[in-house]
Amino acid sequence: MDFLASDSLRGRGSGTQDELIAATYVASQLEQYGVEPAGDNGTYIQRGTLVHRKLAAPATLSLHPSGSQEATWTQGKEFVPVYLGRDSFSGPLQKVRFDEKNKPKLQPNAVVFLTSKNENEYRRAAFELADEGAVAVLIPEDQRARDRWQSLSEKLPDLPTEIEGGGTSGMTTQVAVFALSQEAVKAMEQIPDGTTVSFEPQVAPAEKTYTWNALGIIRGRDPGLSRAAILLSAHLDHLGVGKPVNGDSIYNGADDDASGTTAVLELARVLGSGPKPRRTVLFALFGSEEAGGLGSSYFLQHPPVPLKDIAANLEFEMIGRADPKVPREANWLTGWERSNLGPVLAEHGANLVGDPRPDEGFFARSDNIVLAKKGVVAQTVSSFAVHKDYHQPSDDLAHIDFVHMDRAIGSMLKPVLWLVNSDFSPKWKEGKQP
């Protein structure tokens, strides 16, 4: 952890040479622990190719009301892009008040114009509407859009990064969100529901970059359980070098997520030195989590064992600080109520409780969600992800509570040893799979 979070790795920026050095270091540790390689060509490193695309010109929206003139709205004038989770869309305008008691029934491919009393609700509502099938959500400008209007006007928007082999990140929500200027909001009053709204941008030539995962495997000794692997994971990247705060520009990411990487390495050390477990155990230290779950999404498309043979995933995220909301030394498991995994680990000695901050949506904020969306019972062990040093240069070793972290990892050893030697079958509860 000392090395991973040191200034020499310059914050392990997603997809940078520093991320590769972190992955190479982690690989050398896995090798020393007697874990076999599970990366490319017999190595511990899996290199993922990422395809980045951006618009060739400012974004425009076309509005075609039936029977009247088409209008074109332009980025920086009538709107600014807030979130682009899809390349293009075209659908009927539907005006929705978010504070309606009942959830509105959306048209297929609806482009929602959202109104609500409370501007703090807009963004959360936009993502909820995406879950209901909206392809795009137009929100009135909120404070965050006003603050950044100038820069959001000028920057040509990025389209979602593609993972080589197809698709975008499993963390991407397939929706476009645009904030409308006050004038555009006024103009909306005259534009009828059902007007076709389209976004069909010109795209600049794509650019390729790489990200690196470190992968290891211990093959289980019980052939009957060989298709019930347990995946232990964390992310090895962080935010790299960025805007200085109090003269410090290195975002060390000690808690986020050198701590989780350390936990996975410690589990690898213990499992690598003991007798072979009954189940196969995979160790994955993902790159480019901070760029939107890109390393884990690449892994998902190029898994070292078939995905259907992975029974469960435990991701370790930010376990270097004690959460004052739970008993000291406890970790919480995101999505506790969604599966049978947390309670059974606790029964077997894990100092693990339910996530005390469900409003933060942590279940969907780490690599586990990428796997969970594909059906794997995938949850995150964490302890205090909302401290003031979160995503700051001050998330460094000086702010780690090593006693907490040591005991938190220690409490997971026995239950994980039990899990990888059991024939327990992790399952989502009815209707709780994301």
Ligand SMILES: [Zn+2]
């Ligand atoms: Zn993280």
